[in-house]
Amino acid sequence: MAIDRKKIIEEMSKVKVLGNKEGLIPAFGVYVQQLPADFWNGFSRRIVNSVPEDLIEAAETLLVNAALECGYHTGYGIITSDEWNQIVSPMIENSPEDILHGAFAVFTAWGWAKSEVIEIQPNEKMVVRAYDYYESDVMAYGKVGRPSAYMIQGVSSAFMDLAYGGEYDVTGESGIYTFKCQQTKGIELGDDYGEFVVTRR
Amino acid sequence: MAIEKQTEFEIDHKFDPVRDRHYLNGVCSVLHCHHYATLFTQLAADAVDFQGVKHLVETAEDTFYEVLNAYFKEKNVVDLAQKIEIARQYWSAVGMGLIRFTGIGKYEVTAEMEYSHLDEGWLKKWGGSDKPVNFFSVGFVAAVAALANDKPPRSFQAKETKGLVCGDEKSEFKAVLS
Numbered sequence: 028m029a030i031d032r033k034k035i036i037e038e039m040s041k042v043k044v045l046g047n048k049e050g051l052i053p054a055f056g057v058y059v060q061q062l063p064a065d066f067w068n069g070f071s072r073r074i075v076n077s078v079p080e081d082l083i084e085a086a087e088t089l090l091v092n093a094a095l096e097c098g099y100h101t102g103y104g105i106i107t108s109d110e111w112n113q114i115v116s117p118m119i120e121n122s123p124e125d126i127l128h129g130a131f132a133v134f135t136a137w138g139w140a141k142s143e144v145i146e147i148q149p150n151e152k153m154v155v156r157a158y159d160y161y162e163s164d165v166m167a168y169g170k171v172g173r174p175s176a177y178m179i180q181g182v183s184s185a186f187m188d189l190a191y192g193g194e195y196d197v198t199g200e201s202g203i204y205t206f207k208c209q210q211t212k213g214i215e216l217g218d219d220y221g222e223f224v225v226t227r228r
Numbered sequence: 229m230a231i232e233k234q235t236e237f238e239i240d241h242k243f244d245p246v247r248d249r250h251y252l253n254g255v256c257s258v259l260h261c262h263h264y265a266t267l268f269t270q271l272a273a274d275a276v277d278f279q280g281v282k283h284l285v286e287t288a289e290d291t292f293y294e295v296l297n298a299y300f301k302e303k304n305v306v307d308l309a310q311k312i313e314i315a316r317q318y319w320s321a322v323g324m325g326l327i328r329f330t331g332i333g334k335y336e337v338t339a340e341m342e343y344s345h346l347d348e349g350w351l352k353k354w355g356g357s358d359k360p361v362n363f364f365s366v367g368f369v370a371a372v373a374a375l376a377n378d379k380p381p382r383s384f385q386a387k388e389t390k391g392l393v394c395g396d397e398k399s400e401f402k403a404v405l406s
Contacts, residue, residue, distance in 0.1 A: 050320030093267035
C-alpha cells in the first residue's frame, strides 16, 4: 500500500473553509458548515435519551443514517475533489482498497475521528479503529451504556458503499445502503479505542 | 475627525495534530454537509412525540449561546451593536447563511435570512416544505436575543415565521421574552 497517511493528514488538515458572501460554503458537491462538535453530540444524546427503551435502537438508526447519507454524498465529493486528486490520487495503487485507506486519512485530517482501516476483505468487510473522536466526548467521566459513535458508523458504511456498492448515484436510489456497520468497541464505553465492523447487508 | 471602528469577528483556527481535531476560537468544531444537517432536522421534525424540534432548538440555543458568550467575554464585547454584528458574522463564517437582525428590543428580537444553509440544503435534497425547517437558526436567534439583553438561555422563545423552503423571499424569525 502506497498511501502515506501522515502526509495526507498533514496536507488535508490545512484545508480551511469560510462562508462566502452569502454565508454559505459550497464544497465537494454539497453545502458544508463548521459547527461545534457539542452541537451534534448534544442533539444526539437528547433525542436518544428522550425516547422509551424500545425505541432507542430506532432513534440510533436514524442518527446513523444521517451520517450514512452524509458520508455517501460528501465522501464522493471528496474522492473526486481537486484536493484529493492533488494529494491522494498519486498514492493510489490498488483501487478501491487504497481509496478507503486514503478516505479515512482525510476523515482524520478533517477532525471527524482519528481513525484508520485495519482490515479489508474486498467487497465483503472492513474494520476501522478510531483512537480519538468527538462523539466519545459525550461522557466526561465513566461510560455510557451503549455505543454512541453514530457518525463514524454511518460514514464507515457509506465509504464501503462507495467502494463496492456500484456506481455513485446522486439520487441515492441505488449504490447506498449496501453495507451496515456495527460498533464493537468505544472510548465512550470504556475501551481504549472505538472499533467499527462493516459488512454487507 | 471621528474614526468609525469596524467590528470584525476574529477566527483563530487551530489543528491539534495529536488528537487530530480542529478548534475554532478554542471550540472543537467539525465540518458536516447539508445532508447531515437536513437529516438531523427531519429526525427532529418526525420525533413529534419526543419533542424533537424542542431538543434541536434548545441544543442550538445552548451551543451558540456558549460560543458567543465566551467570545464576548474574551474580547470584552459589551456594546449591543457589536454583539449583534459579531453574531451575524459568526453565522456567516461557519456557513450557516446570511442573517440580519432587523429588530433588537427588551421584549422581542427579529431577524431575517436571505440565504440559509438549512434551506438551501433542504431545497437541494427534498425540494420545498410547507413549514419552515431552520431549527438551527431558531435556536441561534433565541441565543442572540438572550445575549443581547444580558439574560440566560431560555429567556426568549423563538420561532421561524417565514421560510425560504416555503417559497418565501426571506426566512424570518421572531423571539419574544418568555
